[in-house]
Amino acid sequence: MSEPQEMMLLEKHDLVGVVARLFAEGYRLVQIGCSTLPTAYELNYSFDKDYRFKNLRITAAPGEEVPSISMIYANAFLYENEIHDLFGLPVTNISIDYGGTLYRTAIKTPFSIDNIKFPEPPKAKSGAPAKEPGKTKEPPGSPPGQED
């Protein structure tokens, strides 16, 4: 059974406002995840209310500051420290900031663009356009850029 997965693409400056609205509507923060793209980072904020699964997505360039949502969702601090330590993205105003000491890793920021090896996209068949590395289909049940 496929669970519907809503995905909202946001600009970085809209994030805190939309998260505050979800908090007011009674959504719980399920997770914050980050993925490395060839030239940027993609952050997914997942929420749930009565088993309705909703995701917000922003992208950030390497070194670009991302606002913390820990003043809205207190449990966000762990995810944000994780993103800082593993990806090297600066997250501003985290309620409990470990200052880069949450993870002890052998190499600094192991998931940063410099350290990640991207898989080669499959070779395009003759006539079909080649895919850009890092480009994927949207998740099932999520119209691209959907806003409510």
Added chain:
Amino acid sequence: MARQTVIPFGPQHPVLPEPIHFDLVTEDERVIDAIPSISYVHRGLERLIEKRDFIDFVHVADRICGLCSFMHCMGYCQAVEQIMGIEVPERAQYLRVFWAELSRVHSHIFWLGVAADAFGFESLFMQSLRLREVVLNIFEETTGARVILGMCKVGGVRRDIDAESLKGILDRLKGLGNDLNELCGVFINDYSIKHRLVGVGQISKEDAYKLGCVGPMARASGLALDMRVLGYGAYKQLDVEPMVESAGDCYARCLVRIRETFHSIDLIRQAAGKIPDGPIDLKVKGAPEGEYFSRIEQPRGEVIHYVKGNGSRFLQRFRVRVPTFSNIPAMIKVLKGSEVADVPNIILTLDPCISCTER
């Protein structure tokens, strides 16, 4: 004002031999703050997608944790199958539920034993681990392994269980249920256990929700949150009922796990009665192109496996959000204000799994 002292708890502690550390800031015997520290043994398994293709990676997902091994594998496979649009045969879905629920029974009984050990109740610890052997023996007979089962694969499962074996297993689970009744009677009614757990480490329903609690920790505080209700696998054909308590203390968390153990045995019985004949796997062609957040219910709560692929054999991203990671903020909240002597019991009743957390 009393003098503040910092007491280090872990990473090696007799009650919790897993590498998590807390700096407990105390005033006299009361904890006023707890600062967690993890990642003593962070393994970086998520980056192994660079070295293993999406089919081989199943074996890595299987090894994220010992107790939840099968469910990590199942969550990963489910994510890949959703991206690739693979319809898993119905018999395989029932077999997945069968091993998943056995894993829950084995994990909860193991927790009961470890908790008894923490109370200083040695004989109860030994009885619990004796009963756990029944489940491990079933694992060994049906899969050939006792801990890392290796049964799940993209498109189905690797082994079938014939009707005769299934009947024998149900008989043994009936016996296990009777023995568990006796064992759990001690956990529920014993004066000294109640004295250590009732009213200790309380977390309200509101706080549990706001702090992102999942699993038995959330359900013990009154939140009916159980991902099996989503109906993944064969759960849509079974009567799944979240086991909920309202007190939110250590005792309530113990009760939730006891009730869930019996519910899991019941789910196995239901699944055995409904399992259809048919194939147990599909041949998988192609590679995943797209992304999916798979949510399933582990013994410790909701786990998320995020998979993203670009059509090549190697994935672009694999991420696991494990239940323990989600429960840490609430753990800090519960520890604040507790007595130092209660800290081991509180942490244990939250059942942290550091192996999962250090994926």
